């Protein structure tokens with residue numbers, strides 16, 4: 364399990380994170396969601412052994428981070444936010460180097476990732492575009508089939524096709540029991556991929572739960588077509604266009620709203636879940 368508890372990190376007087384707690388179990392993908400500067404990278408850098416917290420605790424496989432990183436290092440796959448490997452090295456040489464570090468790398472799996480992502484082995488790292496550098500970072504993070512994956516905005520710079528292939532690779536790791544922490548500010552990908560979310564705002568976890576529960580927190584969008592003037596539903600907030608009224612109804616109020624609506628005259632209704640982005644914006648107000 365990956366576990367952080369009341370984690371706090373200051374950079375001098377500047378707040379990095381204030382109070383961050385969440386956990387990622389084996390076979391689970393947890394999305395760490397937050398806007399720029401919320402504290403995702405700070406949290407991840409403590410978990411990957413680069414920073415020492417001022418307070419609180421971080422564990423991977425019951426080893427205390429960053430102090431016991433060496434005991435668990437070979438079981439971690441990490442994609443940093445900014446990928447910078449050995450500029451002058453050809454990718455094929457980099458892979459040799461990587462094999463020497465992990466020793467028992469499954470070379471068929473290595474080939475499989477190279478083929479899946481479309482990696483050019485004969486290029487030097489510094490010759491690659493941002494997206495192609497990210498592919499090397501993905502390869503390096505996954506190739507030794509680690510039990511713990513810590514991914515700091517891993518899809519930035521990837522085109523949608525490669526992103527999808529990457530999600531598929533992650534699903535395979537999840538099925539094999541990996542615990543995966545995935546930081547992102549793109550909510551649609553978290554919604555698509557993750558089982559749980561930890562929402563971070565100004566260094567604090569403001570919500571942690573199942574992806575579904577995040578949607579339940581929010582509102583439903585009810586489009587009502589052909590609605591005739593009706594006092595009963597005037598109290599609900601709505602937007603109107605030429606075809607319909609769109610009501611924003613909190614999920615817990617939906618039944619009451621529908622009861623009121625049934626006493627009005629209308630032609631048709633449609634109930635939608637809002638996009639996670641909209642939920643996020645509302646929670647962040």
Ligand SMILES: Nc1ncnc2c1ncn2[C@@H]1O[C@H](COP(=O)(O)OP(=O)(O)OP(=O)(O)O)[C@@H](O)[C@H]1O
Pocket residue numbers: 374377378379380397398399400401402403404405406444548
């Ligand atoms: N080396 C540093 N010195 C001072 N302040 C820092 C340092 N690194 C981060 N911070 C501050 O800590 C806070 C959290 O930053 P962090 O990089 O963890 O956020 P983030 O959620 O990863 O953001 P982004 O999505 O932009 O990568 C920010 O206010 C940032 O300015």
